[in-house]
Amino acid sequence: MSTDELVARLEMLRSADLPTHGGRTLAYVYDSGLAEADEIGRHALAMYSSANGLDPTAFPSLLTMENELVGFARELVGVPGAVGSVTSGGTESILLAVQAARDARKVDRPVMVLPSTIHAAFHKAAHYFGVEAVVVDVDRATKKADVDATRAALEEFGDRVVLLAASAPSYAHGVIDPIEAFGALAAERGLRFHVDACIGGWVLPFSPTAPPWDLRVEGVTSLSVDLHKYAYTPKGASLLLHRTPELRRPQFFAYADWPGYTMLNATTQSTKSGGPLAAAWAVVQHIGREGYATLARAALGATNRLAEGIAAMEHLALAADPESTLLSFGVDETLDVFTLSDEMLARGWFVQPQMRFGELPATVHLTVSAATASSVPQFLDDLAAAVNSAVAAGPVVVAPELVAAAQATDPAELDDAAFDGLLELAGLGGGGAVALPERMAPVNALLDVAPPRLREALLVAFLDRLTR
Numbered sequence: 001m002s003t004d005e006l007v008a009r010l011e012m013l014r015s016a017d018l019p020t021h022g023g024r025t026l027a028y029v030y031d032s033g034l035a036e037a038d039e040i041g042r043h044a045l046a047m048y049s050s051a052n053g054l055d056p057t058a059f060p061s062l063l064t065m066e067n068e069l070v071g072f073a074r075e076l077v078g079v080p081g082a083v084g085s086v087t088s089g090g091t092e093s094i095l096l097a098v099q100a101a102r103d104a105r106k107v108d109r110p111v112m113v114l115p116s117t118i119h120a121a122f123h124k125a126a127h128y129f130g131v132e133a134v135v136v137d138v139d140r141a142t143k144k145a146d147v148d149a150t151r152a153a154l155e156e157f158g159d160r161v162v163l164l165a166a167s168a169p170s171y172a173h174g175v176i177d178p179i180e181a182f183g184a185l186a187a188e189r190g191l192r193f194h195v196d197a198c199i200g201g202w203v204l205p206f207s208p209t210a211p212p213w214d215l216r217v218e219g220v221t222s223l224s225v226d227l228h229k230y231a232y233t234p235k236g237a238s239l240l241l242h243r244t245p246e247l248r249r250p251q252f253f254a255y256a257d258w259p260g261y262t263m264l265n266a267t268t269q270s271t272k273s274g275g276p277l278a279a280a281w282a283v284v285q286h287i288g289r290e291g292y293a294t295l296a297r298a299a300l301g302a303t304n305r306l307a308e309g310i311a312a313m314e315h316l317a318l319a320a321d322p323e324s325t326l327l328s329f330g331v332d333e334t335l336d337v338f339t340l341s342d343e344m345l346a347r348g349w350f351v352q353p354q355m356r357f358g359e360l361p362a363t364v365h366l367t368v369s370a371a372t373a374s375s376v377p378q379f380l381d382d383l384a385a386a387v388n389s390a391v392a393a394g395p396v397v398v399a400p401e402l403v404a405a406a407q408a409t410d411p412a413e414l415d416d417a418a419f420d421g422l423l424e425l426a427g428l429g430g431g432g433a434v435a436l437p438e439r440m441a442p443v444n445a446l447l448d449v450a451p452p453r454l455r456e457a458l459l460v461a462f463l464d465r466l467t468r
Helices: 003-014 035-047 060-077 090-104 121-129 147-160 179-189 245-251 275-311 337-346 370-393 400-408 416-425 441-449 452-466
Strands: 083-087 111-115 132-136 161-167 192-196 222-226 238-242 253-255 263-265 316-318 326-331 352-354 363-367
Touching (some): 060 083, 060 238, 083 245, 090 121, 090 161, 111 147, 121 132, 161 179, 179 192, 238 245, 275 316, 337 363, 337 441, 400 441
Antiparallel strands (some): 253 263
């Protein structure tokens, strides 16, 4: 294919995706609204795309940029002796925090104690590294981790506990867990305590109302902060910070007992493009501390205005008072969040439906970036119109027999033919062929009534058939 043909093909494929700029996609992407920052990020990404972060002696420029990024972050969220590593994203940062905790405290049947609102990456780490996840409920009203219940779990599992974790803020509800209280629990037991600030870490330093949450809190031993979120850098770049070099050391992997080069890795990956690191460094240097303060104020202000508008709107209610740039809200019985999400997409806004969890109802999630700030009035007008349309349509009704079947089905006993049948019922295709549906509300409504294990199995089966 010629260059022109390739570009035309790429543009055609890209046209079906959600927009990454303009502030109308309120999940997955983060837009500063700064065209120059985007341009310098793209330039650095291309310039370093072939550089390999495997060996800092071969590419010392990457080492310099990594150290400068860590130094910038240390001034925002750390302590003078803190050290860090650049990773590919928040999930890798969390995986490494769990792996380092496990390897630092070698015990039989290791455990980590987590709030039920912690990011799913911790459960991925539990699966990968054989660390049992002990989940503690959160307060139903505030959605924050329960300190007393956490203390009880720590006492129950005793020496088996290798890690305590909390969120600043939690993804689902945008609230900050009681970091100081958790830090005290960890410090008195000599435990590692990781704060997942992947989303909040580049915003909360500029929030005048944020409670203590970072490495300056006694007992916090590590912190994850994503650069490709509110540092507005190209994906994927995150930071994992440790309070001391000794705490970071178990994160590293070295192997010399084979005839090739001695493998030495600071992160999960070996070979990794230098592009995301260079792009992150360039954007952070371009925007600078004062620039980030301005962007954070814009995003925080937009979040508060959205929260006020949503709280005043008929049929809607905030799930919790937002403490950062994330918020979620629920609906009354006259509509459902899945139809409402489809109606917003039809009006050019992507909002993310979140399914029910235990006693917590389904909600709509918004991730607010600086570029959204100027569009808050338009968003609220479109939301009001979408609510009216969703009320007129009424909530999606899942047939009682399907609800009963979903709740009685054991996914471990299903074969491929059964999964094909269930996917067809869910509106995701049939006969082994799957497709992305035009409207997600009927699909999400059915998944919403399925127990978590069945929901997971159905989506894995869907992904298995979608990807070839």
